[in-house]
Amino acid sequence: MSHSYEPQEINRREDKSIRARMLISCPDRAGIVAAVSQFLYEQGANIVQSDQYTMDPEGGMFFMRIEFDLQELEQRLSSLQEDFTRVADRFSMRWSIFRAARRKRIAIFVSKEDHCLVELLWQWQAGDLDAEISMVISNHDDMRSLVESFGIPYHHVPVTAETKSEAEQKQRELTAGKIDLIVLARYMQIVSPKFIEQYHNRIINIHHSFLPAFVGGKPYQQAYNRGVKLIGATAHYVTEELDGGPIIEQDVQRVSHRDNVNELKRMGRHIERIVLARAVKWHVEDRLLVYQNKTVAFV
Amino acid sequence: MSHSYEPQEINRREDKSIRARMLISCPDRAGIVAAVSQFLYEQGANIVQSDQYTMDPEGGMFFMRIEFDLQELEQRLSSLQEDFTRVADRFSMRWSIFRAARRKRIAIFVSKEDHCLVELLWQWQAGDLDAEISMVISNHDDMRSLVESFGIPYHHVPVTAETKSEAEQKQRELTAGKIDLIVLARYMQIVSPKFIEQYHNRIINIHHSFLPAFVGGKPYQQAYNRGVKLIGATAHYVTEELDGGPIIEQDVQRVSHRDNVNELKRMGRHIERIVLARAVKWHVEDRLLVYQNKTVAFV
Amino acid sequence: MSHSYEPQEINRREDKSIRARMLISCPDRAGIVAAVSQFLYEQGANIVQSDQYTMDPEGGMFFMRIEFDLQELEQRLSSLQEDFTRVADRFSMRWSIFRAARRKRIAIFVSKEDHCLVELLWQWQAGDLDAEISMVISNHDDMRSLVESFGIPYHHVPVTAETKSEAEQKQRELTAGKIDLIVLARYMQIVSPKFIEQYHNRIINIHHSFLPAFVGGKPYQQAYNRGVKLIGATAHYVTEELDGGPIIEQDVQRVSHRDNVNELKRMGRHIERIVLARAVKWHVEDRLLVYQNKTVAFV
Amino acid sequence: MSHSYEPQEINRREDKSIRARMLISCPDRAGIVAAVSQFLYEQGANIVQSDQYTMDPEGGMFFMRIEFDLQELEQRLSSLQEDFTRVADRFSMRWSIFRAARRKRIAIFVSKEDHCLVELLWQWQAGDLDAEISMVISNHDDMRSLVESFGIPYHHVPVTAETKSEAEQKQRELTAGKIDLIVLARYMQIVSPKFIEQYHNRIINIHHSFLPAFVGGKPYQQAYNRGVKLIGATAHYVTEELDGGPIIEQDVQRVSHRDNVNELKRMGRHIERIVLARAVKWHVEDRLLVYQNKTVAFV
Known part of the structure; x- marks a missing residue:
């Protein structure tokens, strides 16, 4: 016997299978947001949430979290990551991309x-x-x-x-x-x-x-x-x-x-x-x- | 006579004279963040804070607030606004840009x-x-x-x-x-x-x-x-x-x-x-x- | 074996078996606290907590909650209640006494x-x-x-x-x-x-x-x-x-x-x-x- | 001319001139509340607020704050204090009585x-x-x-x-x-x-x-x-x-x-x-x- 403890579906209309989250940290300078968002746009992704924080506009660290939707995310993730290295290298980023559907x-x-x-x-x-x-x-x-x-x-x-x-x-x-x-x-x-x-x-x-x-x-x-x-x-x-x-x-x-x-x-x-x-x-x-x-x- | 009631200088290292704030609302679709941040980058601006909110990734409204620094902001503001109309028109934006130094x-x-x-x-x-x-x-x-x-x-x-x-x-x-x-x-x-x-x-x-x-x-x-x-x-x-x-x-x-x-x-x-x-x-x-x-x- | 779901003993050094709680409401006038506390003292009770509230010192309602300890509470409760009616009648009280050990x-x-x-x-x-x-x-x-x-x-x-x-x-x-x-x-x-x-x-x-x-x-x-x-x-x-x-x-x-x-x-x-x-x-x-x-x- | 900085009358219907506050601390034992409230009752006082706290019913300290109204408080205060020493001594109290009208x-x-x-x-x-x-x-x-x-x-x-x-x-x-x-x-x-x-x-x-x-x-x-x-x-x-x-x-x-x-x-x-x-x-x-x-x- 057991209580029916299957986790209930989280009720959102978002399709979690195409949702990704990206975490970035790097030294701040002009052009980061433009480069990242341009990259995602060219990949066909839609940014649904974006947060950023600059410790100090002059020479501080920059931190960013982006949620985006991308069709066929699972299949495309590794090529996306590979492609992103160009952007990341340009700004000396530490970064990760996580699929929302891949639960921790x-x-x-x-x-x-x-x-x-x-x-x-x-x-x-x-x-x-x-x-x-x-x-x-x-x-x-x-x-x-x-x-x-x-x-x-x-x-x-x-x-x-x-x-x-x-x-x-x-x-x-x-x-x-x-x-x-x-x-x-x-x-x-x-x-x-x-x-x-x-x-x-x-x-x-x-x-x-x-x-x-x-x-x-x-x-x-x-x-x-x-x-x-x-x-x-x-x-x-x-x-x-x-x-x-x-x-x-x-x-x-x-x-x-x-x-x-x-x-x-x-x-x-x-x-x-x-x-x-x-x-x-x-x-x-x-x-x-x-x-x-x-x-x-x-x- | 009178208590020295001059407002004290707000203590931040940011130079308020080059700081602007942009408010945008428009129907959501892919490419907005990329277009706005690319535009600002090309103008030479540095985004220091950015917040956004999408009511619904499918066909909802999109809202954004960006703080950026731009040298010689006061002189360049009207041309910046003029140039931005191209971006704004493309996404049917309602938008405003405010200089931080222009106190309400x-x-x-x-x-x-x-x-x-x-x-x-x-x-x-x-x-x-x-x-x-x-x-x-x-x-x-x-x-x-x-x-x-x-x-x-x-x-x-x-x-x-x-x-x-x-x-x-x-x-x-x-x-x-x-x-x-x-x-x-x-x-x-x-x-x-x-x-x-x-x-x-x-x-x-x-x-x-x-x-x-x-x-x-x-x-x-x-x-x-x-x-x-x-x-x-x-x-x-x-x-x-x-x-x-x-x-x-x-x-x-x-x-x-x-x-x-x-x-x-x-x-x-x-x-x-x-x-x-x-x-x-x-x-x-x-x-x-x-x-x-x-x-x-x-x- | 099953999860040990017996409620754990509430950890207090108070002996719950001798603890009672009294709730009183009546029109306010001088002497209520004295009469109630004197009554409890004569019964041998020790007041451990007491709260009161007067809506309005002139002619308002008076509310009181008293926690007290009394040896052999269970056996003595009904005579206590009987005896208290004299006090209660004098001040037109609505009142109740609850034994803490009698869980609701x-x-x-x-x-x-x-x-x-x-x-x-x-x-x-x-x-x-x-x-x-x-x-x-x-x-x-x-x-x-x-x-x-x-x-x-x-x-x-x-x-x-x-x-x-x-x-x-x-x-x-x-x-x-x-x-x-x-x-x-x-x-x-x-x-x-x-x-x-x-x-x-x-x-x-x-x-x-x-x-x-x-x-x-x-x-x-x-x-x-x-x-x-x-x-x-x-x-x-x-x-x-x-x-x-x-x-x-x-x-x-x-x-x-x-x-x-x-x-x-x-x-x-x-x-x-x-x-x-x-x-x-x-x-x-x-x-x-x-x-x-x-x-x-x-x- | 200056801003009218006279403190406004605190709006309560209580008559502050007859209001006193009593603070008591002493070793806990049975009868304290009864003795204090009986004393106040005999003096003609009306208790309008009372709070108490017992650190430990067995041998701990007892603390009490009582607000009461007493006619002609100012004139009667010193005799009240003198009379109260009998109660206080019986329970080894440290205590004070403050007139609310005597602002600190x-x-x-x-x-x-x-x-x-x-x-x-x-x-x-x-x-x-x-x-x-x-x-x-x-x-x-x-x-x-x-x-x-x-x-x-x-x-x-x-x-x-x-x-x-x-x-x-x-x-x-x-x-x-x-x-x-x-x-x-x-x-x-x-x-x-x-x-x-x-x-x-x-x-x-x-x-x-x-x-x-x-x-x-x-x-x-x-x-x-x-x-x-x-x-x-x-x-x-x-x-x-x-x-x-x-x-x-x-x-x-x-x-x-x-x-x-x-x-x-x-x-x-x-x-x-x-x-x-x-x-x-x-x-x-x-x-x-x-x-x-x-x-x-x-x-």
Whole structure:
């Protein structure tokens, strides 16, 4: 038996099979937008959304995200990419083109707290998260039946001080070649530098505070002790520096002197799940660029 | 005498004298972005910001706002506009180009409540409102000294049932050829259809409710009677339909059963002034397009 | 094995078995707080929380909520209530005392949209909703497996124009004597005046707009058509007037011209579920009083 | 002639001359509310608002704020206080009674940034800040005409490394016996421990970050460098630890990658002035208690 958890079709009239998204970053100078849009026009593409950001008109970096529609996209993508190198080289661009129809494959890592996982599953099932949740990996077995009831494979990979490197080896095998994004949905284990390097800017963590306040352990206890009037949560890409990676999204919730640590945790769960879900959504929709430990978020 | 109320220089490294903003709306089809950006590139302009919105990729409307830098903009503007007509005609565009250095001239209309006026003056004086406040017109004389202390001309134009049309005639004379935007900062008189037509989409009103809730008079009393848990304010362009014009901005504030009508008014003043100031700021920065009684706000 | 869906123990050091909540409303006059607190003191109770609200010190209504701890509460409750009548009569009070340990029994009514239901189930399972979800009643059979996986009885009661009164009769039988609160979690059928009367101020509905804006059907379409910049949701007690009952809670979410009706619906789901969950939580914690079609919410 | 800056009468039907506010903190135990309310009842007072908070029903601290009306309050206050010592001693209370009609006298300290000062003046002039602004002290002379136009004395007390102690001596003389609350409205000088001790929990500072993030100098630059998605402001009582005192109020504002440091400063000004104004309002309305470096805010 199982609840019918097939993700509902996202209701848009756009034909996703012909939709592509392009992310570009390069040193700013005149002519970039003209060159890119002229190139797309000549290819027969129709630009349906375009965002750009110039850090500084004089010699700063330029960032761009373009959504366009192109007939027979799948077949034409590689020649399109090949052709685009001419434009890209001219402006020293770093760039990528993603097909909207090629949904990103996510592995969610989780420990004992289930709220962030549940939110992602729920949004995915509701069709709000346009991705594939390929697997859930946990150092505990508690959420197996929940996850499996969504038809998603669940891997229990216990982690102890002794088995740490074997556990990561196991995680690496499970995800190898199958995963585009790792989501740490309140996963309480440290991820190794090697793993972080492999998934550079493709591991999203949710930290249960308004960073950079309350880095590290027990942020709600820290918040309670300091007597703050708002608590927060922060989704960020994971880097080697603990809670120091590029911030993707943050939000806060008003609290009062009445709220003890348990109440802060309870209220915080709501912000954590919303903030993490937004960050994951933006990532899988190719809305995020990273530059100098900050995100450019075209949302 | 008088507080040094010269607006401070807005601190940006951009050279405003070469900055222009272009607003475009036309039926969507492939090639618009390419044509516009190619045109600007050939003119030697550098696009520093670009926003676009397509209502519907198949046959919908297309809206665009571009900020670009062009050397010797002031001298070259009319030839630029002339040249652009070729592009515009090809895509049936409605379009405008504004020089950032040509600040919009505002007339603020006010009655007895001063909070919205004070906020605009304060933001203007702080350099946050990049416009010229050319005059304040009021049906009362109460705020003369306040306004004049900012070095701004104050015109007292009394309005009674009998003198209504003469008053408007007087207002028309005062503003004729001198004003780009009328701001009704809690001006409690009805503006005539003729006046509205003359300043089509150039009169901004602040309504002290979350429209379309509580249209018309005494919205805080209405809100109190209904027992809402949030109160709001709405800035909109004025059309002939009372409180029915295109909404520019709205915001709300949490209230509780403890807040009586006077308290709602007090709390509401804070939202009103913030919402109105945002709307005016967006207008003078050419961030607003109107289509079918709605605004497209590139903010 | 199944997901361990027993609601987790709410983590507080308070002993819920001795905790009571008292709700009082009466005409204001001097001595009420003294009389009530003196009474509780003499009974040996310790007041742990107290909120009050006076509409108007001169002749207005007075509302009070007191949480107190009393040893052997369950055994002593009826004598306590009996004794309190002396105090209550003196001040013409309407009043109730609830044991915190006696969790309110909820029937959730739902149609085809599951997000509000899922949120309530999730919060309940997480221990954040201190109530008993006794049953789910739906005019469709779609959510049976979801609901039953939480160990909650699911009743499919189809409703057609012809079977309307039978359906309600069936609902009445299912709930008779077993239910303290009805939650309409996007239940798309009209509830009869008779039913409303039976559950006076004990039926909570979620309306997917910021009331009183967009009463009635298709509020997101209405919101889109009007071009609002914020969308909202409203939880209210159901009265005979459609979407006209006492408002319990409201919240809003910023939207932009980019958001079409489907996007508004998607974003709205998040507000709806949060607003409804808050309202239900407040009701089951005896934080709501109703007076003249408004709520006094001690939250 | 000058703008009519007499604070408007706060529009409430309550008679402020008979209104008092009582703040109490003591170890929690049964009978406190009964004793206090019985005492007030016997004195003939009518409780119009009451808030309380128990840190922990078993052995924690108890905090209470009561607003009551008592005829001939001014004449009867000292005997009331004398009589209340019996109750207070019984429960080892720390307590105060304030007459609402006795408005607190504020000295605002300011440097070169005027936005927080202007907001306080504006709210005071609008009747929203029920206090007396007795003087403004600044280490610059820039805002003299602004302040004096409100009819408020302005004292220019320059501060240099050499004149620091003389300057503080001067400030002390200006405020001696005349001031109930010091507000540091972006006053960029360090206040000495001696001064802090003298105005224990009576100096409110606004820090332009979401504390404890970005303690110390240039918080907007720090926020920009870290790439946060929300900026904030914090009003707190000043203690010897820099930016480490009890937090009274905080709020945040969403920002994006587009906002450079100057833009953050501009947006931050709006939060700073709102947060500071709220904190000052709560203080002068006797809504704040301090315990263990945190505030209990009955708001």
